[in-house]
Amino acid sequence: MARKPRNKREQTRLTLIEATIQSIVEIGLPDTTVTSIMQRAGLSRGMLHLHFGSKDELLEATAAFFAEDYYVKQEAFLKNVGKDPISRLKAMIDADFSEELLNQTTAIVWYALRSVAHTNEAIRQHATTRDQRLLDVYSEIFKDLALSKNGKQLRAIELAYGLVAMTEGMWMDYFLFPANFNRRKAKEIVLAFITGQIDIN
Amino acid sequence: MARKPRNKREQTRLTLIEATIQSIVEIGLPDTTVTSIMQRAGLSRGMLHLHFGSKDELLEATAAFFAEDYYVKQEAFLKNVGKDPISRLKAMIDADFSEELLNQTTAIVWYALRSVAHTNEAIRQHATTRDQRLLDVYSEIFKDLALSKNGKQLRAIELAYGLVAMTEGMWMDYFLFPANFNRRKAKEIVLAFITGQIDIN
Amino acid sequence: MARKPRNKREQTRLTLIEATIQSIVEIGLPDTTVTSIMQRAGLSRGMLHLHFGSKDELLEATAAFFAEDYYVKQEAFLKNVGKDPISRLKAMIDADFSEELLNQTTAIVWYALRSVAHTNEAIRQHATTRDQRLLDVYSEIFKDLALSKNGKQLRAIELAYGLVAMTEGMWMDYFLFPANFNRRKAKEIVLAFITGQIDIN
Amino acid sequence: MARKPRNKREQTRLTLIEATIQSIVEIGLPDTTVTSIMQRAGLSRGMLHLHFGSKDELLEATAAFFAEDYYVKQEAFLKNVGKDPISRLKAMIDADFSEELLNQTTAIVWYALRSVAHTNEAIRQHATTRDQRLLDVYSEIFKDLALSKNGKQLRAIELAYGLVAMTEGMWMDYFLFPANFNRRKAKEIVLAFITGQIDIN
């Protein structure tokens, strides 16, 4: 994962979070129990409550870690990209469909967390950050693009919204049918949508 | 709901399915128990096992009912629409963002069912029918449109895929942030995407 | 015990209460667990929570039953006694030191309940009824006696208080040293205390 | 408390015992855990087992300390009192109802310890010393009094028993209803009982 643990305490916390993720991926969130987590962590039952107080708090910490991890990895994709909006746009789309950001683990965990978002405010906070973040970054890019190209500034936010929705829907498609998913084609269609609205060539 | 029960037995089954849906909406799928269902159904505990054998089978029946119900309501929107592809396209989009098909209940239940799809094959079957059905109908429409208009037949499936993904992403947005959702704007953006790819005016 | 259960539901509740009492007597309140209770009740674990919701509520019901049971048995002793205060006084003392009201079970349970009275308001309610009831009844008797004999009405309550305290202390002695306890001698000393204050011969 | 610790080791032991007492007073014996004790002691968990081996042994040491502390404080009350039995009797009663010997802490801890006396022999030893000690001292006093006054030597032990029982019952009353307790009145009633049996004026 993204961050190196600084000490043993943090290492153990990370082990528990990763075991939680593994359990959600393997048997699903509803069947994820303290036992299923501790078996995967290779630790004793008490550690969960020693480090997180309760299973619910571990789940929340897992959600927080997941959102943060997405952010960190996305940043890495943008680090070596120039300032021009088209490069950043393409880098963002590349990132969003990369194996690192979109894989069996991330897809399963995202949708598991989101499925409980409407009855768990703490998890909701983390399970919706990706959407808002994507919206913000794309909006910025489209504002820049619109200004420099054809001035249709007003539509930048709507364009971003449609783009986020489309990538969101493709993530869901990957989640439901991972075997049939085609990353290249997904990106092509997304770019075709943008090209239809704004000149980026 | 969509169908009238034909006899008392079917009426009881429907009561149980509706109580299950209500429970998922109110307290979430993980917290939905036999007790929470029976309280809402106003029936005795034994009825669940008498009519469905187990809680899992009731859940599966609920998923089947849900998929069927979506299909029936969608059909109703297309019934009085002419055969021309553009009318059908607009009717489909109107349907997908209508209060009847997209509301708090449908959104919550769809994503609850999908969240367990990857560990429950029986539910997966029903939780993914909407996607496939949308894809099929939109593909047909775009094939017709492309044929009659500008002949870019090869891209019909891709266009349909992008469209389904975008509407899917907007459903998710509605699920996560129902208060901010704007049905009219959502449809506008979807149509803008299509207009950018194909001439439908 | 004092009351006949009216139906099966009440019978089961009574079985659980009696098993709780038995467990407290045999292994003490701190070691009384759901398991220790259910073993003695010969029922499955779930019954406790089905009938009482939680262990704490069963404990409270046990305390309530105990206080009520004391009251009912005490009443039985006074039923066939005449109205004159001296007869009633002697009947009360006889009752309080009778095998039926003061035995290994009652002593252990009373002091177990009282020991948690200061951190458990619900149990406190029941664990202190005996004191107030004794005080009330003895006060009445001494008021009658004082009126009919030597008119020292003002001291009736104090006399009752001293008498209740003394019997209380003797119960504690019985609780701590049951093997050495002498019911006859206890009653003699109690009566000597009263005789020293008021003429009852 | 009564004794000055002689070295650091004894100081730590005393800190643990006092933290145990504090915990029993604040949250009750059943809820007193190693954690609740160590929080109040401000020491690390390991110290308990280092100094006492186990929680049970700490509890036993606490009981021993408590009995000893009672004895030491009672002695202090008798130190400057003359040898005549009546002075000693009054000093004893004054002591038994003094704020120093009878207060919220002593009452709660005594009855907590006693409540487990019948299943814990080690604690039983210490939890019953007060009774025996009071009985011994009062018996001596009444023997002296009886000899010097009216010779009813045989009843000295019984008188002492009644007196101990009464003070015991009043302690219990203080334990259950500390807000209503009246030390002066309690002593008056105790003295009235004695005066009714033996001439001490």
Next chain:
DNA sequence: AATGAATGAGCTTTCATTCAT
């Protein structure tokens, strides 16, 4: 057919104790 009391496996959590540091 309909009921809801009864079952017990399995859940989350607490706890006294151990032991590497």
Next chain:
DNA sequence: GATGAATGAAAGCTCATTCAT
């Protein structure tokens, strides 16, 4: 001596399911 992370048995409780009525 001193610490507190680690352990796992056992605690209270929930739950889908069964079955006598």
